[in-house]
Amino acid sequence: FSVTNPASNTNSGRVDWAYSIAEADLDFLAAGEVVTAVFTITVTDDERAEATQDVIVTLTGATDAPVLLASTLEKDVTELPDGAPAEGSATLTADGVLNFSDVDVTDTHSARFVAAGIGYLGTFAITQPTSTDSSTIGVVAWSFTVSDGDLEALAEGQPRVQSYDITVDDGQGGVLTQTAMVTLIGRNDAPEITLTSPDSDAETLAETNACLTV
Secondary structure, eight states: OEEOOOOSSOSSOOOOEEOOOOGGGGTTSOTTOEEEEEEEEEEEOTTOOEEEEEEEEEEEOOOOOOEEOSOBOEEEEEOOOTTOTTTTTOEEEEEEEEEEEOSOTTOOOEEEEEESSSSOOSEEEEOOOOOOOTTOOEEEEEEEEEEGGGGTTSOTTOEEEEEEEEEEEOSSSOEEEEEEEEEEEOOOOOOOOOOOTTOOSOOOOOOOSSOOOO
16 A cells, blocks of 8 residues: 655645455455555645545455365276185275365365266265365375176276266355366186086986997
């Protein structure tokens, strides 16, 4: 805030004032939040008589979207090897976090996700964000579970990528969307022989004077 001195030796005059502030200094204000700055201007004549006037500047915030911080958004899930304990029935898991910050310290955040494809295997879930202020990080934890048996159709080393778009919403129009990727990887499964009726895994040999046959 600054003023210019009035011209001297006049019975009337004008004091010009100016105010400036860096836009970044208002980032802490959420959408619609208001801070009022009051500056008092005093004019003094050569007889030390004074006149004062307040100048009021109203600062109004706008929304600032959440910002991504270092996160864990990609994980692999590998099928159990053939013959391993609980093969085909074990629950395989993966998890990670989406970390974010928001300079609008009074915003209340929520999170949602949507699968980027159809026919996905397993179950994907997220937690609601922790709150943020000027010194903390917001966290959305995600997790994925799938039955080992659901991966048996994948060949050795065959990948299947499943993507999930996670959105953090500050409730004021600011959003952050990032994609969590889970890569399912197959292992070799040995062939299995299946007998169907009336087939049998046994045969009867009958002795004759001729050659024995099956």
